[in-house]
Amino acid sequence: MDSSLSEPLLAKTKLDQASFLSKLTLSWVNPLLKLGSSRALDLEDIPSLVSEDEANVAYQKFSNALESLSREKSSSSMSRNLVILRAMARVYMKENVHWFFDSRRSGMRMRSALMVAVYQKQLKLSSLGRRKHSAGEIVNYIAVDAYRMGEFLWWFHSTWSLSLQLLLSIVVLYVVAGVGAPPGLVPLIMFGLLNVPFAKVLQKCQSEFMVAQDERLRATSEQHENH
Template identity: 65%
Template sequence: MLFAFVWYSNQQERDLRVGLALVGCLLLMKLVESLSQRHWFFDSRRTGMHIRSALMAVIFQKQLRLSSQGRKNHSTGEIVNYIAVDAYRLGDAISWLHMGWSSPLQLVFAVATLFWALKLGALPGLVPLVIFGFLNVPFAKILQGYQSKFMVAQDERLRSTSETLNSMKIIKLQSWEEKFRNMIGSLRDGEFKWLRETQMKKAYGAVMYWMSPTVVSAVMYTATAIMGSAPLNASTLLHGLGHLEGNG
């Protein structure tokens, strides 16, 4: 559509019917895209809500049948954490389920279209693309490790808080409030530490995510200008930038 609109704007004598047909095609494409995305989001959210509700019901039923040893290993705070955090995340995961296969497919189509538009000038742009892809692997592993440690620290803090609240009568009787407050505060500080590290790594990943299309496009257009593999007109530039920004 970008090629078609630029081609139409460069015509000396423009046919009104062709212009209306292009506008109609664009409106139809955006309508289909909008309806498809809304249906996907609505259906995935509804499915996630059903999964979340089912998990909450199963956890509640399991809690009613816990033995004494099971209640010792899983405090009330941990069970609340399962319902409030883990079940909620599993419900939200459905929204990202199709990203596993659609993102690589979109990337393949984008690279193929760039080779069609820029010819051999798109080849050097694959080097920073591959580099950014490999740089994401250690970031993802580090982020996964920090998230796991954060969840462990959160469970420990919730378990200690639940045990403290259940034993509040004895703590008040023995005047141990300050000691237990400091203990829970230290556990919360450890939880904040891993939360801070997780958010910092997410920030690094976001910078890399938004920086990669600019670097790749700069390399591709520089190579295209040097090699002269394709004319750097408005159609080629808009086409390449659209695919790089949309599939960055």
């Protein structure tokens, strides 16, 4: 085996040291994939996180932006949720212009920042606050709401890009097939509309599942407190 392959790849695959072309093509991860195809990876082979991707750093940036907005007079009349969204936009909007990879990366940072923020808030809850916010609700904030915020950026880019791809595909199809293109779109539209009620059923089932999970965790926590 090549001795270079057995060396840790921390310096070779660290994202912040990669060039723009390497980031664009994701070639910075190729040495790690090459090593993984030759043997099982050890912990020291895995590149460390860039400091900006660490949960503590993500939370500090979000917390600073939130505190700055809270001090502004223009934000005094806004709801707390809107101020949080503005803080998220201030910290992560710029880097989301690099589309899929950076949107996934930003989503991970947003999720980490919100998870730490919820945990920090939970430690400061009073007795009254703990009765209003059960353990199940707090778990849902971390496992569901923070996760959805992290996924929002990727779905945002997917929505406009897939719509653009679909439009371009229809244009190409019309240029190639002429008047035969519109009849071919009818089944596509029909099946798309048929998926709507199924999506609503799945959404309803997911909501009911989260409510049941919250009630189960609430009952479990109350049982432990009684004992």
